[in-house]
Amino acid sequence: MKTMQKALPLFGILISLGICVLYLIWDKPDMNILWQVRFPRLLLTVITGMSLAGIGSVYQLMLANPLAEPYILGISSGAAFGSILLASLGLLVLMPLGGFIGAILTMLLVWRLAQKHGIFDRSRLIIAGVIVGMFFSSGISLLMYLNREDTVLILSTLMGNLGRIFSHSEWVLFQGLSILALAILAWLFLKSRALDIMSSSDHYASSVGIDVHRTRIQIFVLSSILIGIVVSYAGIIGFVGLITPHIIRLLIPGTQKKVFLSSLVFGASFLVLADFVAKSITVIELPVGVVTSAIGCPFFIWLLLKK
Amino acid sequence: MRKLAILMITILALTILAGCPSNSAPGKDRYVVLSPEVAEILASLGLESRIVGLTTECTYPTSLRMIHKVGAFGAVKLEDVLALKPSIVFTTALEQDGIAQDLSRLGIRVESVYPKSVNDIFLEIERIGRITGSDDKAAELTASMKQSIHEIQIRNSSKIKPDVYLEIYRDPLMSVSDKSFVGELIEIAGGNNVFDTLERDYSRVNPETVIAAKPDIMICFSQDNLPNILSRKGWQVIPALQDSMIFFEDSIDPDLIQRAGPRIIEGIMALEKIYEHWRTSTP
Numbered sequence: 061m062k063t064m065q066k067a068l069p070l071f072g073i074l075i076s077l078g079i080c081v082l083y084l085i086w087d088k089p090d091m092n093i094l095w096q097v098r099f100p101r102l103l104l105t106v107i108t109g110m111s112l113a114g115i116g117s118v119y120q121l122m123l124a125n126p127l128a129e130p131y132i133l134g135i136s137s138g139a140a141f142g143s144i145l146l147a148s149l150g151l152l153v154l155m156p157l158g159g160f161i162g163a164i165l166t167m168l169l170v171w172r173l174a175q176k177h178g179i180f181d182r183s184r185l186i187i188a189g190v191i192v193g194m195f196f197s198s199g200i201s202l203l204m205y206l207n208r209e210d211t212v213l214i215l216s217t218l219m220g221n222l223g224r225i226f227s228h229s230e231w232v233l234f235q236g237l238s239i240l241a242l243a244i245l246a247w248l249f250l251k252s253r254a255l256d257i258m259s260s261s262d263h264y265a266s267s268v269g270i271d272v273h274r275t276r277i278q279i280f281v282l283s284s285i286l287i288g289i290v291v292s293y294a295g296i297i298g299f300v301g302l303i304t305p306h307i308i309r310l311l312i313p314g315t316q317k318k319v320f321l322s323s324l325v326f327g328a329s330f331l332v333l334a335d336f337v338a339k340s341i342t343v344i345e346l347p348v349g350v351v352t353s354a355i356g357c358p359f360f361i362w363l364l365l366k367k
Numbered sequence: 368m369r370k371l372a373i374l375m376i377t378i379l380a381l382t383i384l385a386g387c388p389s390n391s392a393p394g395k396d397r398y399v400v401l402s403p404e405v406a407e408i409l410a411s412l413g414l415e416s417r418i419v420g421l422t423t424e425c426t427y428p429t430s431l432r433m434i435h436k437v438g439a440f441g442a443v444k445l446e447d448v449l450a451l452k453p454s455i456v457f458t459t460a461l462e463q464d465g466i467a468q469d470l471s472r473l474g475i476r477v478e479s480v481y482p483k484s485v486n487d488i489f490l491e492i493e494r495i496g497r498i499t500g501s502d503d504k505a506a507e508l509t510a511s512m513k514q515s516i517h518e519i520q521i522r523n524s525s526k527i528k529p530d531v532y533l534e535i536y537r538d539p540l541m542s543v544s545d546k547s548f549v550g551e552l553i554e555i556a557g558g559n560n561v562f563d564t565l566e567r568d569y570s571r572v573n574p575e576t577v578i579a580a581k582p583d584i585m586i587c588f589s590q591d592n593l594p595n596i597l598s599r600k601g602w603q604v605i606p607a608l609q610d611s612m613i614f615f616e617d618s619i620d621p622d623l624i625q626r627a628g629p630r631i632i633e634g635i636m637a638l639e640k641i642y643e644h645w646r647t648s649t650p
Contacts, residue, residue: 089575089579090579092578092601092604093575093578093579093601095601096600096601097574097575097578098575100600147538150590152537152538152590152591153595155538205441205442208439208440208441208442208462212536212541212571213536213538213539216538216539221538221539223539223573223574224538225537225540225574225599225600226599226600227595227598227599227600228600229598231600339573344565344567344570344571345539345571345572345573
């Protein structure tokens with residue numbers, strides 16, 4: 061049983077690699093399609109899956125809330141609102157920029173609301189995030205109502221769209237942002253031990269030399285940037301950030317370090333699989349957000365009943 | 368004091384009366400039209416004077432712009448429609464099904480017009496002719512349209528057919544199938560729609576399939592511009608991009624081929640011109 065537990069991560073990595081290879085070579089695309097269209101889409105999917113699952117595991121621990129997920133702090137709604145606003149103004153190419161600006165402004169607003177007399181309050185952060193998220197969601201609904209011709213674009217942002225067409229310059233920018241995203245994930249991984257300690261109590265964490273307030277700010281700011289990147293390019297994809305860390309904790313219980321790394325691998329491969337299904341299961345490409353829930357929920361229920 | 372109050376009430380009442388639409392008395396032929404294509408059909412049957420209300424999208428012919436607006440295509444103001452006391456409200460399907468049901472429940476006669484194919488367009492024009500008592504004019508109009516299409520098909524029958532990709536949306540990419548009248552128009556004009564067999568009339572398409580289809584002509588109604596299209600990753604192998612055969616709204620007005628009305632003939636002729644340009648410009 062112990063050997064099986066040890067072999068599980070390796071097995072997971074092998075399966076993930078297999079899924080990625082299948083994703084790339086399915087239908088035997090020519091070299092142009094493979095490298096110019098499918099590979100960029102795979103990279104976007106992998107970065108998105110890793111980011112959502114990684115942030116989900118961090119937020120659930122930091123906010124001490126099993127329902128926490130990357131979108132709970134309203135950053136995603138702000139990012140989606142920013143990108144949709146620019147799209148409705150006819151600036152389709154600038155959608156990622158709008159998303160990024162939306163994410164940063166929302167982050168500043170939520171952080172300001174979460175402070176009480178200059179002191180961070182965990183509950184206030186969640187409430188502020190939910191309220192700000194609702195505000196921007198209503199903004200998105202208004203944009204959709206006023207710009208009927210943009211309904212498809214807005215829905216694809218809200219239900220996830222990994223089929224983005226990159227121009228050459230956008231691709232160079234995205235590669236840079238992918239490196240930034242990986243660097244943030246690496247930093248979050250390094251904070252795993254501090255997060256484990258902080259989850260016991262702030263006093264205890266402070267007594268062992270962790271600057272709790274500073275660590276929380278850093279995590280909040282960096283994770284918001286990461287969410288901004290992901291939502292700007294892929295829209296809002298549900299389920300991955302919420303359930304992946306729970307599945308990992310059920311399958312491979314352990315410290316945050318282990319959960320975080322496994323979440324990255326599982327989140328990425330799960331989203332690649334979901335996108336593969338979304339593209340291939342029917343003649344019409346399905347929104348990937350629908351597929352993640354359709355596959356993930358029954359799997360999670362099965363796992364919950366079994367474990 | 369009492370005189371002043373009476374005077375003020377009288378002024379108020381007169382103001383309210385003056386604010387009411389002058390044509391609010393019930394009449395026999397008072398049409399409220401919520402769909403731009405029906406507005407075009409009614410106008411081409413010479414029934415413009417019967418239209419008392421329109422949605423903001425009903426922009427052709429330009430003389431319609433003077434008529435009272437009852438909201439937008441997907442956001443119709445029910446009370447405004449009722450205030451006009453229409454004898455018939457013309458709607459289309461899908462987004463307007465809800466408002467059509469609401470109006471029917473209120474006892475208003477609603478006629479829904481939703482042609483999905485070119486043949487449907489003829490049938491719907493003739494139906495509108497029967498509804499409005501303009502049977503002869505409608506028959507004349509459809510006969511002339513059929514004749515034009517027949518002539519266009521004959522003069523293009525022996526010509527080489529370009530593969531045509533019509534992009535109606537970007538992010539996600541969307542195109543049209545031959546099940547839609549738009550796809551049919553592409554074919555009637557002498558082209559070959561690369562997405563002729565999509566599952567839906569208007570459907571999302573994978574960028575990979577656009578590249579693999581290698582269209583000769585790209586018609587872009589997705590609000591994207593030339594530099595962006597030329598720099599799309601992997602698209603440089605597409606003949607339409609290599610030969611600069613990308614056409615935008617300044618080459619063909621989208622309303623000519625996206626509104627199922629009498630102007631589709633102009634749309635087909637605009638497509639013909641584009642195809643002819645391709646035939647003469649490419650080896």
